[in-house]
Amino acid sequence: MVPLHYYLLLSAILFACGVTGFLIKRNIITIFMSIELMLNAVNLSFVAFAARWHVLSGQVFVFFVMVVAAAETAVGLAIIIAVYRTRETLNVDQVNLLKL
């Protein structure tokens, strides 16, 4: 039996990777993948806790997080395509019409 805190540590590391990727990467697709990584870290921690408490509601939450992630990806990719069509770039630094 793998102890609970192994899962939590892995989840925290994955989450930190996602956050770091979101903050330092400049390609929109990569940023998007970082967000997916964050959501998967959340899933892992929910499943681990659900096993710890023997309550299924955590696993139900995972189902919904997965669906939400898929919906977000679909909408996100569509928006990315729209952005690419109007500017021919996928670098966030060049998407800069709106400024302070």
Next chain:
Amino acid sequence: MPGAISQWFSAGDYLLALPMILLSIFALGILLIDLMLPPEWKSINAWTAGIGLAFSTAAVIRIHLAYARAGQGVLSYTGFMGSMMVDRFAIYFFYLFLVGAGIAILMSAHYLEIERENHGEFYALILFSVVGMMCMAAGFDIVLIFIGLELMAISTYVLVGFLRSDRRSNEAALKYLLLGAFSSGIFAYGLSLLYGLTGSTNLQLIGEHLATHMRENPHDPIAILALVTTSTGLFFKIAAIPFHQWAPDAYEGAPTSITGFMSVAVKAAGWAMLLRIFLSGLYPMRPIYVPLLVFVAIATMTGANLAALTQNNLKRLLAYSSIAHVGYMLLGLIAGSSTTPSATGIQGILVYLLVYTFMNLGAFAVITSLRRRDVIGDEIDDIAGLITRAPAEAVLMLIFLLSLAGIPPLAGFYGKYFIFLSLIETGHYQLAAVAVLYAVFGLYYYMRIANAMFMRKAVDTRPVTLSPAMATALAITGIATVGIGIFPDLFIRAAGWSLSIAQPLQLTSLFH
């Protein structure tokens, strides 16, 4: 639980969900009807959406009547095995969302024709996002709250980017999507930690278990991490500094009617979720989160008021002003002792959200009406000399601006009044002084717009034409802004009712 699954749910559960079910049916209907409509009949979509909102309102009134019949003692009905709680608080927000969506639809009808993006999906998405907001306000289980949040957020991402060929709209949608999804991820991580600490997804059970946990272990780092990540997600959604960067961009690039919708309904939904979580799930951690809120509130008021000074784009200026208003509202949650929130403060937030809905939508309605085929109409220069072009609109805009600044006897005054009152009642004199100072500060940038409207010469001298729907939207918001200011009693009592019945001490029992 024994028995067949059908015994787990009762007809009452579905009655509580009826406002959302009706809206979903109408949204799906609009998608199908739109496929069959010839281009010149597209205005039917707006009508269908309006009828959907009316039906949903009727369902909310039906639930409201159930409370009236049940008498004074009944404060909340729960459904779907405790995951949904349509209490008075939720009903108040239901009305707020429906009104916000209704006015946004009135503002959109003609505007979309000008933008040549008059598609049925627009209205379907507005209805879907209202369903999401209702789930956020009525959710008493973190699963339902999260689904509601995402349903609202994803619909809004698409609405922001609805002007597909407009580069600003695309960019706004992209930024909103990336930061929104990022904040949802952080929020979900916080929820997973809360679930791990308490072993439940129900907010009441989370609150109870967290109370025990905090008594045994008052400075548990995991609990504090859960608090920080959850509240980061919440602050993102209401656009409080330092998590506000998406708001000015999304507000500027979005279709103007959607900017109005986002700044009132989406924000109100964020507040409903924030109040629910802070006052029931995270309630035992109030001694820890109040200092956090003080920091965020002061940063929000300072940053937003300073940034608003130099803006030349009206939508961007109003975006910063809306961030500043979030700062004032946060003060209502801070008011109170370190263990109990002040009922006046929470009531102040509710009143504030109500009056803000009307005055801010009104201001955005005026900006929307400046849009023509060849003029974008959202810079300060575009509004210059409005008094000569459209005197009625200029006067209305002045009323909205004065109300936003909080000048009595307009509606905006009462929102600020209750917040400041609650601060003074509970002895937060310094915070009250800072907030009043910033409110005066805010007057400056609102008056810049007024100055442009009344003192400067018009660049574009063509008169502004109003569609009937837009005129209705302006009339409703204008009458409400002045009306609430002159007869505030009814609305203040409504906000008080949604807390409890004139008994501030019952506040905690409502949220437990």
Next chain:
Amino acid sequence: MPQNYVPIFLFMGVAFAIPAVTLVLFKLVRPENPHKTKLMPYECGITPLDDARGRYTVRFYIVAILFVVFDVETIFLLPWAVRFRWLGKFGLLEMGIFLGILIVGYIWIWKKGALEWV
């Protein structure tokens, strides 16, 4: 318990041995007759026009997006299928509503022409 892994190691050993033995054995007995066309994909089919690792046109993105969305819906079908009898008519009705909403979306994308092969 390390001894619990013994069957697994035995199994792995057999699994690796079988392909190794067959490859060597057939190398010894079969006739050798290499030819260039034998290396082509679909030896008896259409001649390939270019490299298989070329890039796909962006036109396919819409199919990909729709796949992602509809694919994930199975997540909800699976638990229902597992407890089908216990959930009974109530579950069937609920799943019917869920699929009904999906079908509205399907009709919508179909009519919008997202499924046309461009």
